Amino acid sequence: MTNKVIYLRWGERYTEEHVSQLFDKVNKNCSVDFEFTTIESVHLGDEFDLLAKGQSSCFRGTQDPESSVTDNPNQDYCREDAGGMAHWRKYLMFNRDVEQFSKEDTLLYLDLDTLITGDLAYFFDLDMSKPYIARSWQFEIDDLWRKLYNLRSCPYFNSSVLVWKPGQCLPVFDEMMKQYWNMMLSYGSNDNWLFHRFGPHTFSDENRNFFNWFPEYTVASDPRFVKEGETIIHTLAGLTMSEKNKLCL
């Protein structure tokens, strides 16, 4: 069994420098053996072609569709409503993982703009009866996620940090491919889609509460939820690229 730390990089937004910086942070903050790697095959294949085509056909904005925030305030639709789901490639990992890793491996995915402030060994010592995903706890404040649920734009899951076993998240990949066109039309962000289709309110008994999530403060995506001594990862989801680069490069 090996502990794998996985990153993905595509497009021009992130560079080799981001990869190198992430490796350094992981290396300094992981007390157990690990292998730092990527999954190249998420950028290839029939599924990739279908999803890329879906993204370009369904995106109704005038910005980079791979950004999960509204970069261009002049576009008609805000990012969440503009279709063409940002970061869909992450879910191709759930199909390609079994080709590359052994079933006993534990996979920890980190976004390239992740800040690490504690020991990553925590993530390799979890009960893996279910996969894990980060939650954006700030959306608990004032019940914001519930208010946004009917707009399909409740970014309550945060796929910046995922832990799973190879093959364990195949249902997410299958659901994505089954309805990829509607997904690309209806959702602007992968995490919004995931929360609606695999969160606490989804219609399917099998998919409902598919993920476990890390305790409050362990993975934070808002400075208000960063706690010294408790927070292991601070993700920068929701920030613009220039804001992210200031913090992580």
Next chain:
Amino acid sequence: MFIIDDYNINDSLVDSLFALDENCPWMKVDFYRSLSKRKLQKNMWLYNELTNIIHDPNIMFKVNWLAPGFCYYSSIVLNKLNFTDIKFYDYDPSVKYINYQSTKLIKSANVEHIMLDVVFDREFVRKDPDLVVCLSTSSLGNRFSELNGNYYNNPLFALMGSNKCKRGNINVFESIDKFIESTGIKNVLYSGEKNIHGEIYYFVIGHKEDDVCYKL
């Protein structure tokens, strides 16, 4: 003419407000907005045009109402149209607590609230309704014709879309023709547009197929 003539609607509203306070106070703003003049006008428009088309209310029983949100006005419309088998489909579970109270008004009908996403879970939507209503197709995507494809009895559709880009609208329409095209409705029995408080709504009633006998 749409006339409110049943005093029970007051009880229904009060019970809805209690349910709101007890079960989902985070929905207060949304619920108050659902009582707006704009929403009432949309429902009155629906009622008036349906009564022009459905001449005999005793031959249509089953209605699927897609993505209704809060059902207070919807329940008044359906009560007046005498539908007896009503299924509301909405994916936000918060609304059901309130809608149970709002729809108490339709005492003589079998009313069910089913919490699913009518786009993604469409295989679980009833296949043989007499009428399908959706007043918010702009929040459901631009392939409504695909959603229509699941019904096997060529029901009557009453669908509204919007021209306005606003939060939650993922597909807006430039004209009534574009809207009708998106619905897949071939046999149009009514179509029209209205400017309601600065937002243009498109409304079409009709059938997808034009070669069968209809219940009307």
